[in-house]
Amino acid sequence: MAIRIKESGLATSIQDLGRPGYYHLGIPISGAMDRFAMRVANLLIGNNESDAGLEAVFMGPVMEFTEDSFVAVTGAEMQPRVDGELRETWASFAIKAGQTLSFDFLKQGARVCIAIKGGIDVPVVLGSRATYTLGALGGLEGRALRPGDALQTVSSSTKSVEGATVPADLRRLPGNPAQIRVMPGLYWHRLTEESGTRFFGDTWKVATEADRIGYRFQGGNPLQFVEREQPFGAGSDPSNIVDSCYPYGSIQVPSGTEPIALHRDAVSGGGYFMLGTVISSDMDLIGQLQPNMDTRFVSVDMQEAIRARGQRNTLLNKVRELLN
Amino acid sequence: MSVRYSFGGDDHVFVEIEEQMSLEAFFKSLSITNSVRESQISGVTEICPANASYQIKFNPDIIKPEDLLLELKRFEQHAGSSGRRLKTRVVDVPVLYNDPWTHETLMRFRERHQDPSGTDLDYAARINGYDSIDSFIEAHSGSPWFVTMVGFVAGLPFMYQMVDRDRQIEVPKYLRPRTDTPKLTVGYGGCFSCIYSVRGAGGYQMFGITPMPIYDPDQGISYLKEFMVFFNPGDIVKFRPIDRETYEEYLGQVESNTYEPKIRDFDFSLDDFYSDRDQYNRNIGEALNGD
Numbered sequence: 001m002a003i004r005i006k007e008s009g010l011a012t013s014i015q016d017l018g019r020p021g022y023y024h025l026g027i028p029i030s031g032a033m034d035r036f037a038m039r040v041a042n043l044l045i046g047n048n049e050s051d052a053g054l055e056a057v058f059m060g061p062v063m064e065f066t067e068d069s070f071v072a073v074t075g076a077e078m079q080p081r082v083d084g085e086l087r088e089t090w091a092s093f094a095i096k097a098g099q100t101l102s103f104d105f106l107k108q109g110a111r112v113c114i115a116i117k118g119g120i121d122v123p124v125v126l127g128s129r130a131t132y133t134l135g136a137l138g139g140l141e142g143r144a145l146r147p148g149d150a151l152q153t154v155s156s157s158t159k160s161v162e163g164a165t166v167p168a169d170l171r172r173l174p175g176n177p178a179q180i181r182v183m184p185g186l187y188w189h190r191l192t193e194e195s196g197t198r199f200f201g202d203t204w205k206v207a208t209e210a211d212r213i214g215y216r217f218q219g220g221n222p223l224q225f226v227e228r229e230q231p232f233g234a235g236s237d238p239s240n241i242v243d244s245c246y247p248y249g250s251i252q253v254p255s256g257t258e259p260i261a262l263h264r265d266a267v268s269g270g271g272y273f274m275l276g277t278v279i280s281s282d283m284d285l286i287g288q289l290q291p292n293m294d295t296r297f298v299s300v301d302m303q304e305a306i307r308a309r310g311q312r313n314t315l316l317n318k319v320r321e322l323l324n
Numbered sequence: 325m326s327v328r329y330s331f332g333g334d335d336h337v338f339v340e341i342e343e344q345m346s347l348e349a350f351f352k353s354l355s356i357t358n359s360v361r362e363s364q365i366s367g368v369t370e371i372c373p374a375n376a377s378y379q380i381k382f383n384p385d386i387i388k389p390e391d392l393l394l395e396l397k398r399f400e401q402h403a404g405s406s407g408r409r410l411k412t413r414v415v416d417v418p419v420l421y422n423d424p425w426t427h428e429t430l431m432r433f434r435e436r437h438q439d440p441s442g443t444d445l446d447y448a449a450r451i452n453g454y455d456s457i458d459s460f461i462e463a464h465s466g467s468p469w470f471v472t473m474v475g476f477v478a479g480l481p482f483m484y485q486m487v488d489r490d491r492q493i494e495v496p497k498y499l500r501p502r503t504d505t506p507k508l509t510v511g512y513g514g515c516f517s518c519i520y521s522v523r524g525a526g527g528y529q530m531f532g533i534t535p536m537p538i539y540d541p542d543q544g545i546s547y548l549k550e551f552m553v554f555f556n557p558g559d560i561v562k563f564r565p566i567d568r569e570t571y572e573e574y575l576g577q578v579e580s581n582t583y584e585p586k587i588r589d590f591d592f593s594l595d596d597f598y599s600d601r602d603q604y605n606r607n608i609g610e611a612l613n614g615d
Contacts, residue, residue: 023381024357024372025553026475026521125541135478135522137541137552185330186338232489233345233375233515235496242345243473243482243516245372245379247332268475269374271497271514277333280384302389305334309384 002069003116005149006100007062011211014120014139014151015113016052018264019128026268029248030130030138032113033212033264033287036172036316037075041115043323044072044092044166046158051119052129054145057111058290060103061145065095069153070117070160076109076288077173091165109173109288118156132265134213170319172312174285177203177294180261181282183305186250187241187273195224199259199275199297206293207258212265215286216258217295223256223275235271243271249278249286251297261286279305281312327400329393334384337392339400340377345484345515349376350472351594352400354558355407359399365392373557375472375482375516408594414468414560414612416586417519420571421445421461421532425506430530436500444529448495448512461565464493464531468608469517471559479521479539479553483561486597486605493517501527508534510563521553535574536585546581560590562612588612 005012015038018031032038032055039049054061060078072092073080080087081102087093089112095101103112122129122140131139140149174180188196202220209216225238233242239256246252246262252272253259261278263286278286279300289295300308328340339356342349350373357373360380367386372379382392422445434440439447449460469483476482485492497513502525505511509520511528518528521539537545538554548554566574577583588611597604 020369020381022553023370024474024557026478026480027553132478134524135539135541137478142541183331183333186332188330231344234343235514240514242343242376243476243514244340244374244377245338245475247336247338247379247381249333250336267477268372269473270476274332277331277336279333280335302331302334306384306389309334313385 002065002067002153003151004064004066005061005145005147005151006064008145008147008149009056009059009061012054012056012061012145013131013133014052014122014145015055015130016128017050018130019126019132019138022126023245023268027126027135027137028132028264028266028268030132030212030264031128034075034111034113034284036284036312037111038113038115039316040090040166040319041072041074041113042119043319044074044090044164045070045115045117045160047115047117047119047156051115051154052122053116053120054114055111056103056114058106060112062100062102064100065097067097069095070162071095071101072115073112074171075112077107078109078112079104088165090171092160092162094162110290111287116153117160118154121152121154134265164323166319166322170315170322172284172315174288177296178285178289179296179298180285181279181300181305181308182251182276182297183279183302184276184299186247186276188275190225190228190238190273191275192224192226195221196275199223200299204259204295204297206289206291206295208291210289210291212263213267214260214262215289216260218258220259223253225256239273240271241273243269245269246274247277249280249283250274251276251278263287279308281305281308329396331389332379334389335382337380337382337389337396338377339379339396342376345376347470347484347486347594350470350484351407351410352403353378354410355403356396356399359403360396365395368392372475373473374475375484410558410592412558412560412590412592414562414588414590414608416612417534417536417561417563418566418570418574419465419510419532419534419563420566420568422457423533423571426509426530426533429502429504429506432504433498433502436498436502438496438499445531448493448529448531451495452493463491464517465563465565467605469561469563471555471557471561472516474553474555474557477522477524478541479555481519481538481555481559481561483517484515485517487601495529497527498529501525505530506533508537510534535571535578536583537578544581545578547585560592560608562609586612
């Protein structure tokens with residue numbers, strides 16, 4: 001054993017970069033909501049970017065180490081403590097057998113990624129160690145961690161150093177209000193032009209129903225739909241469609257009131273229209289939104305989405321160069 | 325059929341074959357997605373057929389969105405007559421209709437239902453013009469169903485009734501979704517039946533429960549050892565009403581890991597089906613039970 005979980009936080013789970021390839025059977029990709037942060041946490045201690053770490057939301061776990069190890073915490077601004085002594089986020093630090101890792105209060109963002117030397121060792125299921133709780137799959141028994149759980153790490157001969165760090169300009173967190181870029185599409189034509197314009201003009205607030213499946217938003221104007229004759233097999237509500245797949249990041253608006261952006265543990269399909277999709281480079285940012293935070297959706301086209309993806313790739317490459 | 329293409333962000337293509345549900349649309353979706361899978365386009369990471377649409381996830385660092393779109397449109401043009409036959413299987417699914425567990429659940433969430441005075445079966449039978457629950461159950465279990473999509477949650481099949489449209493059962497979903505549904509509930513929403521693979525939230529009307537597990541992440545169940553999800557799009561399902569005694573018997577077999585679902589291979593032809601649906605459905609029944 002390498003780690004004993006003494007307190008588990010609100011919802012701490014084992015995550016890596018996910019499990020692509022099974023979405024057609026309703027098994028979502030899962031993995032860290034802030035993938036950039038998980039990659040960087042691993043890089044900071046010399047792990048592979050795809051090694052499994054922990055994702056903790058709003059409140060950190062308390063973990064006792066039974067072996068010497070190295071740790072890095074990235075993502076949200078929630079400082080780690082070793083036997084009570086503060087450590088920096090976005091930096092590597094050593095921890096000795098018998099020492100306890102705990103966390104300070106959350107100051108900014110929503111989720112920390114905790115990388116541990118070698119990565120957490122649970123069985124690889126369908127190509128990944130990520131936890132998908134709805135399907136009781138992956139991670140530790142397919143569930144969030146509980147007090148008393150014991151975790152193993154993969155033995156690693158890679159050299160880790162203390163004090164490796166990533167400067168502030170190479171980190172990513174949403175601003176305030178958060179700006180989330182969205183490509184209108186899918187069933188966008190179901191909205192009146194005026195209503196579509198208003199969706200991007202309104203300021204929305206993150207609702208309390210915000211988890212790994214999806215983020216709900218409130219406070220904007222209800223949407224107005226274009227009149228139609230109900231297609232056979234779709235429900236009678238104007239927001240219903242014949243059940244289809246849901247892209248990751250797609251924004252559905254049941255009954256036209258509260259938009260929900262699906263995330264890594266997405267339900268893979270259903271019968272609600274979607275007005276567009278969060279671009280791939282901004283998915284990580286959603287994972288760092290707190291309830292009640294003001295959020296603006298910004299309309300972009302494919303060209304801008306691809307440019308934003310390129311910028312994110314460049315950022316990651318700079319971190320790789322810095323740490324390798 | 326006017327096929328509609330849309331990008332879902334910079335890493336999905338969403339393709340609506342038809343706005344309404346039809347077997348034609350499903351067969352086209354299945355045929356195109358099969359071609360995409362066979363062609364092994366580099367950069368494609370997820371290929372998801374759905375009821376009357378499909379979705380591809382891709383890595384735009386590897387394949388340009390507009391290049392993938394062109395490829396998919398080419399597949400659409402070639403999805404002709406070869407896509408009207410399907411080598412598939414027929415599966416027997418025993419169902420305890422009107423069971424105590426979904427009944428307890430539907431009573432618990434009655435205020436979220438269109439008609440709080442009766443049960444989901446009462447309501448579905450009435451609005452579909454059946455004079456009793458029994459005749460409604462007869463209709464639900466009397467014809468086979470096509471699995472036209474697997475998803476929502478892991479391993480959940482959406483099934484489409486193989487009868488003329490004017491005989492198809494249609495029911496709305498609950499006014500507000502439940503926060504609980506028993507595992508293996510046989511449900512109904514819109515024109516689709518489903519089997520809830522896991523316990524959880526749900527908005528479909530609840531008709532009964534099957535003892536036959538269809539998802540096992542631990543892969544301990546004998547027939548789910550090779551893969552944890554039982555159903556695939558294209559499977560044909562025949563529901564078989566069972567009584568409480570048979571239900572308990574099957575449950576015992578599931579617990580001792582000796583339950584084996586009845587499965588037969590079947591070569592399905594859409595054109596033969598259209599020429600005489602009732603006769604064709606009898607053939608499907610014979611393929612399943614004729615030995």
